[in-house]
Amino acid sequence: MLAVMDLQVHYGGIAAVKGVSFAVEKGETVALIGANGAGKTSTLKALARLLAGYVTTGSIRLAGEEISTLAPHQLIGKGLALVPEGRGVFARLSVAENLTMGAYSRHDKSEIAADLAHIYDLLPRLKERQRQLAGTLSGGEQQMLALGRALMGRPSLLLLDEPSMGLAPLMVQKVFETIRAVAATGVTILLVEQNAKLALETAGRGYVMESGRITLADSAAGLLADPRVRQAYLGE
Amino acid sequence: MDVFLQQVVNGLTLGSLYAVVALGYTMVYGIIQLINFAHGEVVMFGAMISLSVISAAAGSNLPPLAIILAGVLVAIPACMALGYFLERIAYRPLRRAPRLAPLITAIGMSIVLQQVAMMLWSRNILAFPQILPMVVYELAGASISALQIAIIGICFAMMAGLALLIYRTRLGAAMRATAENPEIARLMGVDVDRVIAATFVIGAGLAAVAGLMVGLYYGLAHYMMGATLGMKAFSAAVLGGIGNIPGAMVGGLLLGLVEALGAGYIGDLTDLCQYGTLSAMLETRCADGGNVVLFGSNYQDVFAFVVLILVLVFRPSGLLGERVADRA
Ligand SMILES: Nc1ncnc2c1ncn2[C@@H]1O[C@H](COP(=O)(O)OP(=O)(O)OP(=O)(O)O)[C@@H](O)[C@H]1O
Ligand SMILES: [Mg+2]
Numbered sequence: 001m002l003a004v005m006d007l008q009v010h011y012g013g014i015a016a017v018k019g020v021s022f023a024v025e026k027g028e029t030v031a032l033i034g035a036n037g038a039g040k041t042s043t044l045k046a047l048a049r050l051l052a053g054y055v056t057t058g059s060i061r062l063a064g065e066e067i068s069t070l071a072p073h074q075l076i077g078k079g080l081a082l083v084p085e086g087r088g089v090f091a092r093l094s095v096a097e098n099l100t101m102g103a104y105s106r107h108d109k110s111e112i113a114a115d116l117a118h119i120y121d122l123l124p125r126l127k128e129r130q131r132q133l134a135g136t137l138s139g140g141e142q143q144m145l146a147l148g149r150a151l152m153g154r155p156s157l158l159l160l161d162e163p164s165m166g167l168a169p170l171m172v173q174k175v176f177e178t179i180r181a182v183a184a185t186g187v188t189i190l191l192v193e194q195n196a197k198l199a200l201e202t203a204g205r206g207y208v209m210e211s212g213r214i215t216l217a218d219s220a221a222g223l224l225a226d227p228r229v230r231q232a233y234l235g236e
Numbered sequence: 237m238d239v240f241l242q243q244v245v246n247g248l249t250l251g252s253l254y255a256v257v258a259l260g261y262t263m264v265y266g267i268i269q270l271i272n273f274a275h276g277e278v279v280m281f282g283a284m285i286s287l288s289v290i291s292a293a294a295g296s297n298l299p300p301l302a303i304i305l306a307g308v309l310v311a312i313p314a315c316m317a318l319g320y321f322l323e324r325i326a327y328r329p330l331r332r333a334p335r336l337a338p339l340i341t342a343i344g345m346s347i348v349l350q351q352v353a354m355m356l357w358s359r360n361i362l363a364f365p366q367i368l369p370m371v372v373y374e375l376a377g378a379s380i381s382a383l384q385i386a387i388i389g390i391c392f393a394m395m396a397g398l399a400l401l402i403y404r405t406r407l408g409a410a411m412r413a414t415a416e417n418p419e420i421a422r423l424m425g426v427d428v429d430r431v432i433a434a435t436f437v438i439g440a441g442l443a444a445v446a447g448l449m450v451g452l453y454y455g456l457a458h459y460m461m462g463a464t465l466g467m468k469a470f471s472a473a474v475l476g477g478i479g480n481i482p483g484a485m486v487g488g489l490l491l492g493l494v495e496a497l498g499a500g501y502i503g504d505l506t507d508l509c510q511y512g513t514l515s516a517m518l519e520t521r522c523a524d525g526g527n528v529v530l531f532g533s534n535y536q537d538v539f540a541f542v543v544l545i546l547v548l549v550f551r552p553s554g555l556l557g558e559r560v561a562d563r564a
């Protein structure tokens with residue numbers, strides 16, 4: 001599904017991602033964990049082609065097609081959606097408008113309406129608040145909205161950047177339940193998280209990133225059992 | 237004659253024109269935080285182009301309304317092309333540059349457009365062909381011309397149309413999303429460059445119609461007319477809260493009213509004969525019903541800038557704006 005080869009990101013003189021290679025197979029949920037500043041967000045942004053103003057090199061193949069030369073707005077049409085760090089809902093658009101923006105790249109009107117109904121079933125809180133401005137939602141509700149909005153684009157590959165950030169434990173559980181439900185429908189997921197335990201419990205495989213490089217790659221169970229991971233990321 | 241009502245009518249006419257031009261400033265600011273100083277010149281081109289078409293067709297025996305329609309139908313696409321050209325050539329290459337660069341470019345483009353217009357249409361004040369019959373209605377002590385009614389009506393229709401476009405269509409949603417966060421809008425599949433171009437083109441289309449109406453209303457056009465008009469419309473946008481669509485509408489109307497009422501009363505208010513007893517000299521000069529007016533209605537243009545300064549001092553985010561001062 002996704003194959004990344006020797007990806008590098010430079011912000012001016014700063015190398016944030018120093019040549020990472022990894023792959024995500026169709027239907028998998030893969031976790032990418034690492035400390036603050038490891039380069040996780042930079043990696044996802046590079047995949048979504050949002051770093052056009054900076055130097056990025058390497059190859060990114062989505063379903064066999066090289067996407068590292070496309071414009072960012074073309075990616076959703078190729079099936080790639082990113083739920084950005086900090087959610088990025090349109091605060092001054094209503095909940096319903098945010099969800100409709102998620103389907104901006106689509107033109108199948110009746111299918112869009114059906115998907116919207118489906119999202120409202122999956123996330124009933126959003127349905128209650130569909131006329132409300134997104135900026136007035138709680139953090140957890142905004143995360144749900146960002147997720148729902150991404151799903152409205154019918155992605156085959158979903159990139160999630162720290163969906164648990166800033167949420168209370170109960171809300172984190174809810175968000176992750178939803179992520180698992182989405183994964184169960186066959187959507188491929190690349191999950192970036194600080195909360196390594198939760199991420200590895202959700203994913204089948206994982207990568208560990210440290211100062212711009214991938215230093216470990218294993219099954220989720222393998223990483224959870226790895227003493228280096230336990231010490232550095234699980235606080236043991 | 238009822239001065240108050242008369243000035244309200246005049247103020248609404250002016251104000252609805254300001255509002256339509258202010259929308260062009262505010263839409264562009266909302267989406268790329270650029271004050272497009274050349275927008276006033278787009279209005280001027282709208283006036284000049286329609287003047288040329290109308291003058292050329294004035295000799296024919298077409299009905300006057302058809303001639304005017306022809307003028308606006310040429311001016312709209314021409315100004316839209318100009319707006320597109322401005323964005324494409326002057327501003328897009330500077331999208332990532334420090335904010336001062338596009339601002340200076342905007343001022344530069346405004347001067348370039350003035351000079352081009354001077355070369356095309358001369359430096360003279362041109363008479364706008366008065367092909368419309370002057371029809372005036374009496375209304376509770378004030379008079380309102382058919383042209384004023386048409387200007388107010390068309391401006392309100394355009395504002396309503398724009399509001400529908402922005403709040404009810406896919407393009408409008410994309411514009412609002414881009415204004416709020418272009419990066420996220422891109423993730424949704426929005427071609428941000430096209431949305432920005434569309435914003436300039438729509439604003440320029442409105443400016444074209446405004447230019448024609450300003451020309452008809454004052455009966456003249458001049459290559460520098462965009463400068464004052466543009467500054468006033470910009471003040472109106474700031475008054476309403478720059479970047480805010482309803483704000484530009486409210487700000488434009490309010491500014492028109494302030495200007496007209498100010499012009500209507502400033503003579504009376506600054507007539508020193510009210511204080512005739514203060515000096516013997518005044519007393520004699522006012523004796524036979526004369527007056528000594530300090531500021532006349534020719535001070536009309538000052539009001540826009542007084543309003544602009546007051547807003548910037550006391551409420552920089554404008555009447556309806558929320559989040560401006562830090563970005564301006
Ligand atoms: N726009 C930028 N300009 C310059 N440096 C940047 C920029 N964005 C990120 N960096 C730097 O790149 C490095 C990687 O940042 P990145 O946001 O990718 O890390 P991260 O793994 O997502 O961290 P966190 O877990 O805190 O979100 C950091 O050192 C950061 O300071
Ligand atoms: Mg991050």
